[in-house]
Amino acid sequence: MATDTLPPLLLVGCGKMGGAMLSGWLERGLTEAVVVEPNAAAAAGFAGRVKVVPDAAAIPAGFRPSAVVLAIKPQEAAVALPGFARFATPETVFVSIMAGRNVAGMRAALGEGAAIIRAMPNTPAAVRQGFTVGFPGPGVTAAQQALADRLLSAIGETAWVEDESLIDPVTAVSGGGPAYVFLLAEVMEVAAIAEGVPTELARRMARATVAGSGALLAASSEDAATLRKAVTSPKGTTERALAVLMAPEAWPRLMNQAIAAATARSRELAG
Numbered sequence: 001m002a003t004d005t006l007p008p009l010l011l012v013g014c015g016k017m018g019g020a021m022l023s024g025w026l027e028r029g030l031t032e033a034v035v036v037e038p039n040a041a042a043a044a045g046f047a048g049r050v051k052v053v054p055d056a057a058a059i060p061a062g063f064r065p066s067a068v069v070l071a072i073k074p075q076e077a078a079v080a081l082p083g084f085a086r087f088a089t090p091e092t093v094f095v096s097i098m099a100g101r102n103v104a105g106m107r108a109a110l111g112e113g114a115a116i117i118r119a120m121p122n123t124p125a126a127v128r129q130g131f132t133v134g135f136p137g138p139g140v141t142a143a144q145q146a147l148a149d150r151l152l153s154a155i156g157e158t159a160w161v162e163d164e165s166l167i168d169p170v171t172a173v174s175g176g177g178p179a180y181v182f183l184l185a186e187v188m189e190v191a192a193i194a195e196g197v198p199t200e201l202a203r204r205m206a207r208a209t210v211a212g213s214g215a216l217l218a219a220s221s222e223d224a225a226t227l228r229k230a231v232t233s234p235k236g237t238t239e240r241a242l243a244v245l246m247a248p249e250a251w252p253r254l255m256n257q258a259i260a261a262a263t264a265r266s267r268e269l270a271g
């Protein structure tokens with residue numbers, strides 16, 4: 001893995017997403033980082049490689065991060081964010097991955113001059129196959145956006161939007177999307193068992209089919225519809241299954257409803 005040195009970073013929250021990002025940054029040559037994480041067990045795997053402190057007050061006085069990455073739950077923001085307002089200087093950019101929390105709301109807590117990037121990654125970040133969409137808030141410089149892109153590229157692909165409102169549907173589609181794919185594996189397993197397949201074989205089949213299909217999609221230059229059609233022999237078995245799944249009231253409508261519900265929840269979390 002190629003490395004390039006990253007500047008000093010402050011990570012706030014070292015749970016599932018914060019930990020995945022930190023692993024990626026360490027692979028990319030991160031040498032100086034402070035992690036704020038009250039749950040010592042969550043950051044235990046990084047002991048010795050980064051400094052872990054339980055709260056903002058324990059951050060070493062002279063620490064000057066180039067980026068502060070906010071990876072706490074949206075519901076924790078109101079209480080936690082004011083503790084990091086002292087980092088709102090021209091030298092530091094905030095990168096928030098919190099669902100829903102918008103730039104205006106974070107500026108109200110961190111200071112109106114804070115340079116804030118709102119970003120939405122996903123859990124395939126853990127295997128460096130994430131997809132993150134970012135939005136640069138007011139006052140973010142090109143150099144700060146480039147730094148954020150380096151950080152987010154360490155865990156997969158990146159894309160940028162200039163309209164913050166798009167981050168809500170992004171959260172619903174790519175942010176939460178891995179959960180829908182894992183659910184697919186779950187319900188395929190249950191359906192296989194219902195057809196008499198032994199439980200362990202059903203589990204392996206569902207898992208390998210979802211994983212293998214994702215790998216094929218990633219490796220192929222064909223679009224998803226073309227890959228789907230390649231499985232669907234005329235008058236064959238898949239055609240019968242897709243007639244059920246692709247009926248207008250089935251997956252097309254259900255997925256629209258699911259994405260709309262998640263998008264609405266992201267908007268509810270604004271502020």
Ligand SMILES: NC(=O)C1=CN([C@@H]2O[C@H](COP(=O)(O)OP(=O)(O)OC[C@H]3O[C@@H](n4cnc5c(N)ncnc54)[C@H](OP(=O)(O)O)[C@@H]3O)[C@@H](O)[C@H]2O)C=CC1
Binds near residue numbers: 014074120175176
């Ligand atoms: N999971 C996902 O798929 C994605 C999540 N996100 C966003 O990422 C953020 C984190 O999610 P996720 O990693 O799943 O959540 P986790 O609960 O796994 O991680 C959050 C971590 O922050 C810790 N924490 C709580 N309060 C503070 C504080 N004041 N200062 C520092 N750390 C604190 C938590 O400790 P404790 O457990 O003790 O509370 C926990 O370890 C959320 O805002 C979510 O919207 C974005 C994209 C995808």
Ligand SMILES: O=C(O)[C@@H]1CCC=N1
Binds near residue numbers: 175
């Ligand atoms: O469910 C959530 O709210 C977060 C954001 C996207 C994925 N997990």
